[in-house]
Amino acid sequence: xxxxxxxxxKIFSFLSKKxxxxxxxxxxxxxxxxxxxxxxxxxxxxxxxxxxxxCGTNGKTTTxxxxxxxxxxxNKKVFxxxxxxxxxxxxxxxxxxxxxxxxxxxxxxxxxxxxxNSVPEVNKALTPDYLIALNLFRDQLDRYGEVDAIIQRWxxxxxxxxxxxxxxxxxxxxxVAYLSNNAKNKSLYFGLNEKNNNKISHGADSIYCPKCLNTxxxxxxxxxxxxxxxxxxxxxxxxxxxxxxxxxxxxxxEYNKYNFLAGVLFxxxxxxxxxxxxxxxxxxxxxxxxxxxLEFNGKKIKIFLSKNPTSFNESLATIKSLKAKNILIVxxxxxxxxxxxxxxWDTNLDYLKQIKNIHISGERTYDLAIRLRxxxxxxxxxxxxxxxxxxxxxNTKDNEVLFILPTYSAMLEVRKLIIGKKIS
Amino acid sequence: xxxxxxxxxxxxxxxxxxxxxxxIGNVKVLQKxxxxxxxxxxIINLNVGFDYKLLTTCNLLLMGGAQDRQQEIVAKDLFSKxxxxxxxxxxxxxxxxxxxxxQFLGNYYKKSDGQIIKGxxxxxxxxxxxxxxxxxxxxxxxxxxxxxxxxxxxxxxxTYLGKNxxxxxKVIKGFGNNGNDQTEGAIYKNSIGTYLHGPILPKNxxxxxxxxxxxxxxxxxxxxxxxxxDNQYEKEARLIIAKKLxxxx
Numbered sequence: 001x002x003x004x005x006x007x008x009x010k011i012f013s014f015l016s017k018k019x020x021x022x023x024x025x026x027x028x029x030x031x032x033x034x035x036x037x038x039x040x041x042x043x044x045x046x047x048x049x050x051x052x053x054x055c056g057t058n059g060k061t062t063t064x065x066x067x068x069x070x071x072x073x074x075n076k077k078v079f080x081x082x083x084x085x086x087x088x089x090x091x092x093x094x095x096x097x098x099x100x101x102x103x104x105x106x107x108x109x110x111x112x113x114x115x116x117n118s119v120p121e122v123n124k125a126l127t128p129d130y131l132i133a134l135n136l137f138r139d140q141l142d143r144y145g146e147v148d149a150i151i152q153r154w155x156x157x158x159x160x161x162x163x164x165x166x167x168x169x170x171x172x173x174x175x176v177a178y179l180s181n182n183a184k185n186k187s188l189y190f191g192l193n194e195k196n197n198n199k200i201s202h203g204a205d206s207i208y209c210p211k212c213l214n215t216x217x218x219x220x221x222x223x224x225x226x227x228x229x230x231x232x233x234x235x236x237x238x239x240x241x242x243x244x245x246x247x248x249x250x251x252x253x254e255y256n257k258y259n260f261l262a263g264v265l266f267x268x269x270x271x272x273x274x275x276x277x278x279x280x281x282x283x284x285x286x287x288x289x290x291x292x293x294l295e296f297n298g299k300k301i302k303i304f305l306s307k308n309p310t311s312f313n314e315s316l317a318t319i320k321s322l323k324a325k326n327i328l329i330v331x332x333x334x335x336x337x338x339x340x341x342x343x344x345w346d347t348n349l350d351y352l353k354q355i356k357n358i359h360i361s362g363e364r365t366y367d368l369a370i371r372l373r374x375x376x377x378x379x380x381x382x383x384x385x386x387x388x389x390x391x392x393x394x395n396t397k398d399n400e401v402l403f404i405l406p407t408y409s410a411m412l413e414v415r416k417l418i419i420g421k422k423i424s
Numbered sequence: 425x426x427x428x429x430x431x432x433x434x435x436x437x438x439x440x441x442x443x444x445x446x447x448i449g450n451v452k453v454l455q456k457x458x459x460x461x462x463x464x465x466x467i468i469n470l471n472v473g474f475d476y477k478l479l480t481t482c483n484l485l486l487m488g489g490a491q492d493r494q495q496e497i498v499a500k501d502l503f504s505k506x507x508x509x510x511x512x513x514x515x516x517x518x519x520x521x522x523x524x525x526x527q528f529l530g531n532y533y534k535k536s537d538g539q540i541i542k543g544x545x546x547x548x549x550x551x552x553x554x555x556x557x558x559x560x561x562x563x564x565x566x567x568x569x570x571x572x573x574x575x576x577x578x579x580x581x582x583t584y585l586g587k588n589x590x591x592x593x594k595v596i597k598g599f600g601n602n603g604n605d606q607t608e609g610a611i612y613k614n615s616i617g618t619y620l621h622g623p624i625l626p627k628n629x630x631x632x633x634x635x636x637x638x639x640x641x642x643x644x645x646x647x648x649x650x651x652x653x654d655n656q657y658e659k660e661a662r663l664i665i666a667k668k669l670x671x672x673x
Contacts, residue, residue: 142560146491340576345449366661370626
């Protein structure tokens with residue numbers, strides 16, 4: 001049965017690419033699952049491929065990319081789902097696209113980044129060897145619902161996991177760290193251990209004790225609700241971490257430290273040599289749109305996908321450390337972006353006060369315009385993205401960089417304008 | 425007395441807990457449209473455990489929505505100050521109560537498992553969530569006072585109004601209070617309950633002005649006319665949603 005489905009899937013995928021139908025990364029899997037609900041489960045039955053499931057609001061794609069880079073550096077055969085295809089049908093598609101028709105390809109590892117809502121379904125459909133949980137922030141409330149509801153579903157799903165699944169959890173995110181509570185699985189933690197005097201900022205989500213609901217106290221706050229936390233009421237505190245820093249981080253930003261720590265902790269658990277890990281970190285190239293460097297009209301561009309308040313705030317904090325002088329923000333409201341753009345009010349725009357060359361665009365240009373106007377900022381609003389890009393780049397000096405902060409679908413559009421090719 | 429010497433105290437109820445849907449935007453808007461008109465504002469954050477006497481110093485109140493867990497914590501605190509809040513609302517202190525806060529001012533909330541959570545009973549309405557489905561999407565409602573109201577709604581509870589309260593608007597596109605009777609929100613004295621976020625005030629300047637005007641009139645006991653301010657971006661942003669929903673505004 002699965003052989004026929006594989007064949008069909010490959011034909012569909014070929015056709016959709018040839019006819020430019022789009023959805024090539026989800027459609028074959030969708031059909032496969034319609035024909036056999038257990039397609040993914042059956043495929044991995046008796047397979048030696050180790051499965052890594054990665055979940056979290058932000059950082060899934062970068063963490064997957066790092067783990068892929070490390071494993072390949074270690075001469076392992078690896079496949080992964082593409083970042084826009086992180087529901088079960090996307091995973092099924094990646095199985096179809098990466099497997100041979102006549103001979104089963106022997107992959108050592110499969111890396112799947114999984115949409116927040118799909119974690120229970122995916123964990124049911126396959127038995128992960130590793131479950132990596134990065135963080136949980138408010139994001140696309142119209143699609144995902146509120147943070148507490150998601151964490152509840154994750155918890156239920158972890159209860160039903162095989163006890164052999166190793167959990168790799170962010171110790172600094174209270175609710176994520178607490179996922180291991182009552183789980184019989186081996187749990188490893190990553191987290192930062194830096195001293196600072198940051199305060200919890202407006203809109204942080206999980207600042208209450210996951211066990212007793214008391215307000216948590218923080219010795220240090222890294223960003224949003226991530227930090228060295230403790231409950232003064234029941235005594236629950238940040239668990240002991242196996243890794244807190246790396247000598248070198250390939251990408252800037254506090255948020256990326258977590259992604260790299262998670263990936264390296266996995267590699268260490270797999271007993272991969274330090275020198276291999278180091279080599280992988282040195283050769284790491286960002287995934288598209290995640291601090292990706294591009295050029296347009298001979299000038300430099302750096303794209304920071306900014307899709308929710310936390311990722312937007314962290315993008316701004318990072319471009320501040322890079323002394324950004326030119327910025328283009330693009331806000332769309334399609335399904336992958338979230339239909340509700342109210343999150344832009346939960347962002348902290350203080351840094352923009354230091355920037356003179358500010359441009360905004362996207363389908364919700366004017367919502368952004370109102371937001372910026374209420375901070376007394378000076379900016380130019382362009383409904384048309386092409387116009388915005390050209391204006392912004394014309395006003396960027398030769399030796400400077402234009403930083404683009406787009407939502408997901410806006411990022412795909414911007415890349416298409418810059419390199420003339422769209423990644424679906 | 426000229427407008428330049430006027431000032432308002434705005435009480436923001438539970439900012440650290442009730443802030444899920446960009447509610448801070450409503451506060452920023454009120455602050456700025458006052459600043460641009462030379463009206464001084466003071467924002468008081470009324471978090472869990474606040475001194476009830478602070479309420480009486482407020483000329484305008486705001487309260488947003490939250491997750492269930494947060495709402496439970498708030499409920500405990502606000503019940504102890506119920507009479508104080510009721511007194512202000514009955515005396516015409518304007519307020520904006522969005523989503524969870526709006527439901528909470530009603531008589532009760534009935535959960536899908538039949539459990540009834542008591543409300544403050546200040547607004548004559550009740551809410552139920554029997555099917556466990558959510559009403560989500562862009563919404564446009566017409567209102568005599570505020571023109572077309574435009575926003576985004578995302579709520580599980582369906583609200584039904586009693587005899588002693590009027591709807592804020594009539595739904596043109598979207599769900600509103602319950603998806604059935606075409607009503608959206610509620611207005612009682614100068615207090616407004618609504619499911620619209622987005623947040624609501626940035627895209628509905630008439631409503632924002634109403635709150636400021638009523639707060640000033642209430643404080644200074646005189647008729648107030650607010651200076652006009654430029655609303656070009658607001659108009660454009662409203663048009664985008666109107667076009668999306670194929671509604672003429």
